[in-house]
Every structure is written in C-alpha cells, then in structure tokens.
Amino acid sequence: MCSVDIKKEQKMRRIILLFLLSFVFGQNEISVKEIIQEMDNNLNAKSRVLTSKMVVHGRRTSRTIESKNWVVGTDQAFTEYLSPPREAGTKMLKVGNKLWTYSPQTDRVIQISGHMLRQSVMGSDMSYNDMMEDQPLMDRYATTLEGSVIIDGRDYWIIFMDAKVKGLSYPKRRAWIDKEYFLPTKEELYAKSGKLLKTATMDGIKKVQGRWFPSRYLFKDELKRTSKGTEWIIDEIEFDSDIPESRFSKVMLRK
C-alpha cells in the first residue's frame, strides 16, 4: 500500500473517531436533560393533594403523624395534621418564604421566621421545605452524568446536580435514577460546602395518573448523630387537581 493511501486511511479513521466522540458526548448531554425531564415529569405537577403518614423513629419510641397537604409549586403549601390527637387540628401555611402555624390549643396564628422552613417537621428528619416544595429539578440545577451502576439487578444512572439558583436548601445533590422508572430511588443531599446533610431513598413505586411515583420515602438527617430516619408514607396522592386560591389564605388556618 502506498503512503498516500495510508494517509487517507488515517484521515478517515480520525474523522470517524471524531464523529463517534461527538455523537457519544452529544448523546449524553441530551440524555441527562431527558433523564431529568422524565424524572420531573414523574415527580412534579402543577399541583398536588396528598394524604400521608410520617413515621418518626426517635431515640426512644416511634411516632406516626398523619397529615393532608395541598401544594402548588414551591410558593404555596397548606398542611393539616390529622393525628395523633395532640397534633390533630394543627395547620401550617406556607406562602413564598413565609410560614404561619395555627394550633387549636392556643387558638393563635403565629408566623414563623423563614429559616424555620429548613427545620425539622414534628421532630422528623424532614424539613418543611422537603415536605412542602414541588418544583422541577431542571429549573434549579445544572446536571452532570457521572455514570451508570447496577445495584441489586436494577440499572441506575448516577447524576450529580449543582444549584444554578441561590437559596436552595440543598445546593448540591447526587441521585441514583432508576432507568426504568425515571425516579431517584436514592439521593444524597449536600450543603454548598459539600457536607452531606441528608440521604433520601424511595420505594413502593406505582403508577399514579400515568406517572411513576413512590409511595414511601425514607429520609435520614445525617447531621443528627443518633437519627434513625423518618419514613414518609404517601397514602393518597392526586396530581394537577384544581386547588382554589382561597386554600392558601390565612383564614383557612382557623377553619
């Protein structure tokens, strides 16, 4: 073979390699976006109404707290506690960064300062934001695909998310996303410094209104040395239902 042919062949190889590389990388970038989009489609909705149980595993005993939530995006949320008797009738309203609480024992509506939104709900490992927020991840995070992994026979993407807006509870997070359900069955939630704040897992995945959704979360506050975690069991959930604006008014707290 003459040297001209060899050069041509090498050139062709380079072109094919470049084409393949660009295809692979381009494909990945699209894939990550698609993955997150699919995940958001499953987890987020215009609104949601849910009845749930929170099982708080304390250092001595476990308590179950039942509540009903009405959530629209990240700015509007209303929670009414249904049981146990001491908590029944307690209501919470979140509008933007403001949080009001009503307790029938005191018959008072009290505004709680904004930083409380990151505090524990009823002694659990969940914050008010964990429970009340519903906003697509796509809008809040820049995402990077770190790889794939098979755990217990199921295939997952590992995606790292870095906040692109300020003021998020978890500026960094890493998610193990099930390739079949497009759900983050395991998540690690980090502070800006990279310190692990919480871990969250989900299971009991079932189809609800045409989307895959977990029926049980397990949150663990990694900053609480002795935490045994909190289960959040979703008994009923309804997506995109019409919630009247009046639901998110302070008047509803006393009703």
Place this chain on the structure above:
Amino acid sequence: MFRFVLKGILRDRSRSLFPIIVVSLIVALVIFNRGFLVGSMNGMFKDTAVISSGHVKVMTHAYQKESQLMPNDLALMDVDEILKDLEIKYPNYFWSPKISFAGLLDLPDEHGDTKSQGPVMAYGVDFLSSNSRQFELWELEKRIVLGRMIKDPTDALVGHKLADKLGLSLGDQVTYIGTTMNNAFTTFNFTVVGTFNLGMGPLDKQMMLVDIEGARMALDMDNAASEILGFMHDLYYNDDASIEIRNEFNTFHSDTTDLFRSSMIALRDANQMGTMIDLVDWSVFIILGIFLFIAMIVLWNMGIMSGLRRYGEIGVRLAMGETKGQVYRSLILESTIIGTIGTIIGTCIGLPLTYYVQAVGIDYSAAFENLNSTTMIMSSVFYTQVTPDLYYIGIIPGVLATVFGTMLAGRAIYKREMAQLFKELET
C-alpha cells in the same frame, strides 16, 4: 488584783480607750469578713444549686451527656416512681423534678397577630405540690418585682428585663413556641402573673418560670422531667455527703448498656463547679488566715507599744517591791480584760452588721451587667451569712492576739536589772 487592774483600766483612759477601740474594730471586721466570705460563697453555690444543679441531680445517662442542649427527648420518665425511691433511700435530701426548655415567647396584639417575640429560657419547677419548698429556694417573695406568685399550672413568672423587652403586662397571655419532648412543634399559652428579678444579669433577660405541670402540658411530658434535683434539708451544701450518695447511687445504676439509666451528679460535677468549690474552700481559708494574721500583728504591736509606753511605770512598780512575775501577770490580766471587752464590743458591732447584710445584701448588678456567661450562675447581690462560729471567732484576734502581744512585750520586764532601776528612773 483583778479589781486593782480593772480600776487601773477604767481610770487611765489612755490605757483602755484606744486599745479597746482597736480591738473592737478588728473583731468586728473579722466577723463581718468571715460572714461575707461564707455568705457569698454559699450564695453562689445555692443559686447554682437552685437554678441548675441541686446539691445532687438525677437525670438519664443520655441526657447528662448532652445536657447543654436540653434534650428533653432523653428526659426521665415515670418520675413519680423515681421520686418515691429517692425519698426512701436518701431521706437526708428533699427531691424536686424540674424541666428545662427553651424556645420563643410570642405576645399577640388585639387581632391575635404577633406584637412582639423573643427567645426565652424557661424552667418548669414544682411550685404547686403541697410539700414543695421551691418558693423558699427561689426566694420569690423578695425577687418578685410585680404581680403575684404562681397559683395555676398555666401561670408564668417572667424575668423583669424580658417583660420590659417584649412589652409584657400582668395578665397578658403569651404563647410559648418550641418543641415537645418528641421534638414536635408546639405552642402553648401561659398567663403572665408576675415579673421577677433574680439579680443574675444575663439570665434575667430571657428567663421564664412556670409550674412543672404547665411545662409538662406544653412539652407533652406527662410524668417526665429533665432532671430531679436533690437538696439537703438545711440547704447548706455538704460536698462530702453529696459525693458519697452520688457514688452509691451510680454504683447501683451501673448498667452501661442502658442509655436511659438514671445517673446522679453532685454539685461539684456540674459546670466545673468542683474546681470552684475547691478554690473557694482554699480562698476562704487563705483570706481569713491572712486577715487574722494581720489583725494579730496589729494587736501584738499594740501590746508592745503599750509595754514600751509604760516602761517608767513598770520600773516604779518594780522599785517599789512588786516582783517581776506580779507585774507580768498584771499586764497579762489587763490585756485579757481589754481583749475581752474589745471582743464583746466588736462582736456586738460585727454580728448585727453581718445580720443586716444577710437580710439586705450588697448589690453588684451594675458591675455584672455586661457579663454574658451563664455557665456559672452567680447572683449579683451578695449576702453575708451568720454562722455559729461568728459568735466566738472574735476571741482569736481580740483576746488571744492581744494577750500574746502583751506576753511578748512583757518579756522586757524580766530583762530589767534591779540595780539599774533608779538610774533609769532618774533620766
């Protein structure tokens, strides 16, 4: 001889007046100083004991490890049974459960919206039990500035400075915002029935006192308590006794696998109080020792000066035929009488003064205003304390030092040469 010496003292005022005044003042000072030191130190321990540690304190082992965080999820449960057990086993102490908690205090306006809000540090104390001594321990009769004592579980006494800061008035309903023993969010209404001033600087700025039943309702702590405090019946802290029962109790409750086993600490174990107690013991000993030593030097010197001043008189008495022993003994008797009179007068001045400051106290609040440490709870009003030894402690400087000084000064009598006496007297 006694009458002769007494007449001499009464008739020669230069011999009696100044020495008696000096002895009286020194004795009064020694008594007051001792009363002040003991009073301040005991006051300091008592305030720490009442507010924080008791003479001994029982809590769960897990709570003890995190006690700075007031982790009521680790509180003692079935408190009534524990109390019964403690009362039977340690009858020299009386026991009282307490709940320590913190949160926000919220004052509503006429529409029920928040008018003012501030952090609060609260104690649920057993004020309303029939045999409770907590009113006496907290000295609320003299510490309540406005209003009345707690009569109902939902009554609250609020620190005078906190009430000022939040604009609270008597009869106001305030809402406590915090967490229950299960760490759940809670709100509970208390009625402000009085304000108090503990005279403890930073604590007064954010403190609220409620009955333990009120605290239990607010924090969902039925028959539970953060701690059970034990006090000696006479309220004097006895370090050795406290250490002994602490060791005995902890030996009995030594199952290390049980995080929630009861655990006892003595006052010396709380907030580095042990170092403080040892330091105080030594300080009282050293300060009193130095003070007594100086007092003795002064009185001794006074005896020597008196002996020198009366050099001529002694010479005449010796020349007239009195033996050296007789002169020496008469001087000692004289100083004994002066010392005794001075001690009695000094005790009569020092004791009422000590009693007065014991009742009224000396207020150092202005000096303590800027201290922010709450680790060591310290009253800014110091009280003296009249103890039995104050009735006789004056004898040491008053009589013994005076007589000792005279004895040393009187040795000069024996050095006088009889043959030289008239020559000395001529000059």
